[in-house]
Amino acid sequence: MAAHSPRHPEPTAAALKPLARPIALTRVGMVVERALRAFWPALSLLALTLAALAFGAQDLAGARTVQAAAAVLALGGLASLGWGLWRFRWPSRAEAVARLDATLPGRPIAALTDRMALGGADPAARALWAAHQARMAARAAAARPVPPAPDLARRDPFALRLSALTALVVALIFGAPARVGDLMSVATGAPGPAEAAMGAAWEGWAEPPRYTGKPGLYLNAITADTLALPEGTRLSFRFYGPLDTIGFSETVSNPAALPQQGQADPGRRDLEAVRSGLIAITGPGGREFQITIQPDAAPAVEVTALATRRADGRLQQPFRALDDYGVTGGQARITLDLAVVPRRYGLALPPEPREDLVFDLPLPITGSRADFTESLVEDAARHPWANLPVKLTLEVEDGRAQTGQSTEQVMELPGRRFFDPLAAALIEARRDLLWSRDNGPRVEQWLRAVAHRPDGFIRRDDARLMLQVAIRRLDAALDQGTLDDPTRDELAEALWQLAELLEDGGLADALEAMRQAQERLSEAIRNGASPDEIAKLMQELKEATDNYLRMLAEQAPQEDGPQFGRQPESQQITGDQIQQMMDEIQRLMEEGRMAEAQELLDQLSRMLENLQVRQGQGGEGDMPGGQAMRDLGETLREQQQLSDEAFREMQQGPGQQDGQQGQPQPGQGQDSGGPPQEGQSQDRQPGGGQTGEQGQPGQQGGEGTDEGAGDQGRSLAERQRALRQELGRQEGLLPRLGNEAGDAARQRLNDAGRAMEQAEEALRRGDNGTAIDRQADAIEALREGMRSLGEALAQEEGRQQGQQGEQRLGQAGSGQGRDLPRDPLGRTLGEGGRIGTDDPMLGGEDVYRRARDLLDEIRRRSGERLRSDEELDYLRRLLDRF
16 A cells, blocks of 8 residues: 655655656746736736837827827736736746646556555565566656646637737837837937938928829929929928927918917928928028929819700700819709799799709810810709700809809700690690699699590500599599699509500500610629620610600601601611621620620610611602511501400300300491591501591402401401401512521411411310410511511611612713722722622623732832821732732
8 A cells, every 4th residue: 555645745855756747847837827817917018109100100190199108008017917916826946747647547656655554574566566666667757848828819809919929020020119119209309310310301292182193203303493383292200319409480371370379289280281381490400491383273064065855855055165174073953934924824923942953064084184174974864854944053162162153054954845636735734733732623633624525535555544544633633632742643643644545555665675684794894794694685775666666666756747756868777787797786795895895885775765766658768678578567466456356355264255246346447437546547447447648448348447446346266267368468569588487487477377376276166265375476476577577678778778879889980970989999988878789799701800909009108198098008018919
């Protein structure tokens, strides 16, 4: 048996002599461990202070601020140091031995301190005990020093010690550790060692306002005594060394800053130069600067032309703005010219107070803003002042907040014009309601009069419903006396949408969808979208454009007159040219030429917004196939109408179908003396019947029979059969076009005929669901056929124009006719409003003569010295090669 020692017994010196070094190192580790646990707040505070001083934090404040900060840091350091001393306990040698022993298996160091309690007189027991001691001594010999384990993460959960250590390391690498010794000199106001060795010195900087675009100046590097600075230049001076030996005075600020007056730090001066004057620095290295201030002129703006109304009804106001450094912003303010407003009808009442219209002026994205010309384009069509006399004033602002105004312009605020009489009247009623809510009873009475007998007056069923809803809401608001601003504005919006529906028939929605597609594509171009995203947005733009052009064609006027979106006669474009522009935009985007693609997209946007589809009227000058296109369009609309009737009949159910078979549908010729309904032809019968201009019978149908009467008593299947026969007749009258597009058009029309035949059979069986599906196939085939036919006609027109160009070219060569522009190969340029030509490159009978003419033309152009160097170099290289 062995008797154990106390908790931390002191082993014999002979037993622990081999472990002296591990024990000593373990004890040192315990000292470091306990010191870090006790003094880590003081060390963190010290590290942060040294880092701040190394980065020159003492230079950012005056002596008093530095003194206050030093006092606070000193108190914090003393407190953290006292807390550490209270927590620190010096480890004993026995504690170090116990820690080292705990790391060994079987605690051999403790075993070396044990004594035999029994059996000391037995030789065998003593031999066994000696062997045990030898084994424990061998294990103890393998002891290694125990490293410290401060475990600060539990004591510092916010890792403040790591932040302080990181700041210190960064300061030692990137800062100036030598600046730490400047703390006492800054706190006491005495010069530091470097300043004392250098003596008194100064530095100065002049920083012009950023909007001037001029660089800053280091005044010590300037040898001239005269400086010309922009108004508002910021001057900064720093003084080093004994400040009592340096004097400073200036007369350029307002008011002038006297030496050491109004300054928190006597070693720095900051001022703004607003007038010419003198800056004097006396003492060692003193200088005088005669400052000449360049005044900042106020900006100016002028209206370069009267405001115009764009085809889409938007205000377009050209203007020119200029400033010596650049315009930073501007506004256009529009006020009502009440003295000139015709005070009658709804405008007779005093107008309700309304804020002025204010629009931000557009500024150039790139280039100089010192002198530029732009156009303000805004949509004021829905404002109550639209088409009324107003006063326009433009105002611009520069970098110093100086403003300049244009002369007041008296004009009529451009807004959209409505040519449909009912739509124009609804817009007038809307204006009266917004002018003064006291016009509410008058507007409500007028709307009721319009809706009293809408047959033959309001052609669209949805327009009638919208009008009835607006009347009920206005009547309810007037009865309750709650015609507040939200209700009034909501009614005004409903009247605007109703007027647009009557004027455009949904064209405004198609135009807005096309604009949104263009804006999304422009945003994708600016943000660098992926090719897949651009392809998807490009497809959306093509679909929106096709829908807009289709609706525009349906709304195209048949007579000349003022129309929305009309263009001059000289500006014409075909559908294939629009498609070519879109393909070119997509190609430029795929090649990464985003700026060119954006410019071409803007051109396409402006062109489409001002577009008007013009249909031929037959006779001389009509495009070949134009009548066929118009007939197919009528067939397409009749097929759509027939599909709608089949859908309504299917919704009504079998019980109602028997009783209503053959009866005219609502809005389809209920009044034989009324005008034709929306989407119906005015000069043809279902099944091909047409009438002449003087009411003579056409190929089919009787005299004086309108569409409503012709459909009465006929089943849907019979009408579908007549429409299929009419399509077959139109196919036989199509012009023979020997191109791929023409063949595709005929194929798609054949598909439409088969779909119509299948729809007819389904209607005879009473299977309206299948009939509607086949009618949808016929509609889609008709649309594709019309698109292919249009492409074929355009190709044929281009070919004919190319042949006519060759004939005119021959006449010009013989002295007949006018001389058309041509290229060096003799081909006409820009025939038919197109870019380029379809003429063959090597056409003609004498190819060699054409080659000689081409060579002579190249020689002639290479001798013209007024051409650019690049073009002359290219021509010379052609001559060297050929």
